[in-house]
Amino acid sequence: xxxxxxxxxxxxxxxxxxxxxxxxxxxxxxxxxxxxxxxxxxxxxxxxxxxxxxxxxxxxxxxxxxxxxxxxxxxxxxxxxxxxxxxxxxxxxxxxxxxxxxxxxxxxxxxxxxxxxxxxxxxxxxxxxxxxxxxxxxxxxxxxxxxxxxxxxxxxxx
Amino acid sequence: xxxxxxxxxxxxxxxxxxxxxxxxxxxxxxxxxxxxxxxxxxxxxxxxxxxxxxxxxxxxxxxxxxxxxxxxxxxxxxxxxxxxxxxxxxxxxxxxxxxxxxxxxxxxxxxxxxxxxxxxxxxxxxxxxxxxxxxxxxxxxxxxxxxxxxxxxxxxxxxxxxxxxxxxxxxxxxxxxxxxxxxxxxxxxxxxxxxxxxxxxxxxxxxxxxxxxxxxxxxxxxxxxxxxxxxxxxxxxxxxxxxxxxxxxxxxxxxxxxxxxxxxxxxxxxxxxxxxxxxxxxxxxxxxxxxxxxxxxxxxxxxxxxxxxxxxxxxxxxxxxxxxxxxxxxxxxxxxxxxxxxxxxxxxxxxxxxxxxxxxxxxxxxxxxxxxxxxxxxxxxxxxxxxxxxxxxxxxxxxxxxxxxxxxxxxxxxxxxxxxxxxxxxxxxxxxxxxxxxxxxxxxxxxxxxxxxxxxxxxxxxxxxxxxxxxxxxxxxxxxxxxxxxxxxxxxxxxxxxxxxxxxxxxx
Numbered sequence: 237x238x239x240x241x242x243x244x245x246x247x248x249x250x251x252x253x254x255x256x257x258x259x260x261x262x263x264x265x266x267x268x269x270x271x272x273x274x275x276x277x278x279x280x281x282x283x284x285x286x287x288x289x290x291x292x293x294x295x296x297x298x299x300x301x302x303x304x305x306x307x308x309x310x311x312x313x314x315x316x317x318x319x320x321x322x323x324x325x326x327x328x329x330x331x332x333x334x335x336x337x338x339x340x341x342x343x344x345x346x347x348x349x350x351x352x353x354x355x356x357x358x359x360x361x362x363x364x365x366x367x368x369x370x371x372x373x374x375x376x377x378x379x380x381x382x383x384x385x386x387x388x389x390x391x392x393x394x
Numbered sequence: 395x396x397x398x399x400x401x402x403x404x405x406x407x408x409x410x411x412x413x414x415x416x417x418x419x420x421x422x423x424x425x426x427x428x429x430x431x432x433x434x435x436x437x438x439x440x441x442x443x444x445x446x447x448x449x450x451x452x453x454x455x456x457x458x459x460x461x462x463x464x465x466x467x468x469x470x471x472x473x474x475x476x477x478x479x480x481x482x483x484x485x486x487x488x489x490x491x492x493x494x495x496x497x498x499x500x501x502x503x504x505x506x507x508x509x510x511x512x513x514x515x516x517x518x519x520x521x522x523x524x525x526x527x528x529x530x531x532x533x534x535x536x537x538x539x540x541x542x543x544x545x546x547x548x549x550x551x552x553x554x555x556x557x558x559x560x561x562x563x564x565x566x567x568x569x570x571x572x573x574x575x576x577x578x579x580x581x582x583x584x585x586x587x588x589x590x591x592x593x594x595x596x597x598x599x600x601x602x603x604x605x606x607x608x609x610x611x612x613x614x615x616x617x618x619x620x621x622x623x624x625x626x627x628x629x630x631x632x633x634x635x636x637x638x639x640x641x642x643x644x645x646x647x648x649x650x651x652x653x654x655x656x657x658x659x660x661x662x663x664x665x666x667x668x669x670x671x672x673x674x675x676x677x678x679x680x681x682x683x684x685x686x687x688x689x690x691x692x693x694x695x696x697x698x699x700x701x702x703x704x705x706x707x708x709x710x711x712x713x714x715x716x717x718x719x720x721x722x723x724x725x726x727x728x729x730x731x732x733x734x735x736x737x738x739x740x741x742x743x744x745x746x747x748x749x750x751x752x753x754x755x756x757x758x759x760x761x762x763x764x765x766x767x768x769x770x771x772x773x774x775x776x777x778x779x780x781x782x783x784x785x786x787x788x789x790x791x792x793x794x795x796x797x798x799x800x801x802x803x804x805x806x807x808x809x810x811x812x813x814x815x816x817x818x819x820x821x822x823x824x825x826x827x828x829x830x831x832x833x834x835x836x837x838x839x840x841x842x843x844x845x846x847x848x849x850x851x852x853x854x855x856x857x858x859x860x861x862x863x864x865x866x867x868x869x870x871x872x873x874x875x876x877x878x879x880x881x882x883x884x885x886x887x888x889x890x891x892x893x894x895x896x897x898x899x900x901x902x
Contacts, residue, residue, distance in 0.1 A: 285580065319625060327622075334819070353794070354791055354795055
């Protein structure tokens, strides 16, 4: 699990490093022609990242060989499918929250997000969930927008 | 003006009613953050930056910076107090810096001495806090006047040293830590180049012109990352909370813990000053030292008061000590101080040697408020320890979605774009994956904060030397910093190699 992640990361980082170098060379030189322009530092970083990703790949590969020799079974993942489902639900509702924030306004989206969040974490206790969600969304909005004079998208614009 | 005069002015700032309130709120939230196992000081501080930014938005910049840094620092050292509570009562450390406290603290709680363990921890933390503050007061002026003589080459090397130290001590694999550092530096280059005004890596996207906001990255990687981790990795540690019978320690306990507290304070302070070594290492070292010096080392692990007093003092002293490089040199030595530095930069206040001259209100106000905050924590922790113990029982069901909502609100209130919220979510997932696979996140944040400064100092130094890179090794101080930086990275590798050899020898 972790080794596949490391291998993937090293490949992704290698590509990022190459792209970074390629992009860095595109940066135009500074006008006054000083020896070290805006591209030097990013260029160096890109090279270092490529080297490090190679090193990570090598380390992972060596570890994999060692693990195969030791015949150690892969440690089973602790995460069960229920938790993954919970996380995905929460994550998707967070995405929806962001998407609707500027359209529907802060109070309503926050209320709905919190309610879904509480119920996703653990079913039941609807009344206290509703009370806490209302208190939080209205409370923050009131404190921030009304008392402190900040700006939040308030209510639906339509 | 003398140091005492400055300190008096600092107290004048700290005693303004709003700053007293900020310090109070900071230490309360800090204690809660310390008690709650899900949230560490880093995510606590990161989450509160946007909140403080909005709270102080009506004040003039300097006063706002002073107030919010007072609150944020309060969260930082408050968490050190709070971390001990769960270690002692529940056997689950609230912070990594309180891990060793569980060894003896929980045993004491089992024997019905939870109250005296908690109060000794609070007293020790207080003494350590005061010791490290006195150190800060004494060292602030001399250190910053030395640092004033640094040129760009010295600064460049010193910052590299800071990065190397944090990477060298973070996590199991140095390669991974270095990768995170480089990624942080890369993220720091996005945006319009401060020197030439040329845009870099923006791909023509206007929201990238001002660079990637450090706040979004920090909140995402730490706070959201930890939330996701708690959701995905369910741990059923519904242990019994030990009862607290009496709160005041016995005379014997006080006598037994006086010397460990003193030792822990000094040890922790010096470890805290070193970049990279933070509160966690300090508490481990202190525990080992106490065991070594003790006449009854066999009693450790069975509820020895010294095993609580030493480490708890050390981790608090270390958090005070870590403020020294941040305030005097402008170089954070740990993840949390990097976040504090980011907060100061948000207010356009550059930590470093000039801080004490240009913004004495901020620097000395902070120091004075830390005295007050430590006193508040001592007073709060003794009678209110039962209340804080109740905080542990906050159901995760409500806590986690609310943390997500707070981080969204915070980032949006400061940035006003949903782009940053998407970035925040992405960082949360990445933060979880990174932490799960042993990629330390703190170096990335540190590098993101230091990156632009490293680059600017490098270019200034190279402009002075006409593009000759040897300037970094011909200046003696700069050379020393670089050598220390390299050895910081290499020594652990050598030690690991030697450790392996030793192991092989034992087997053979």
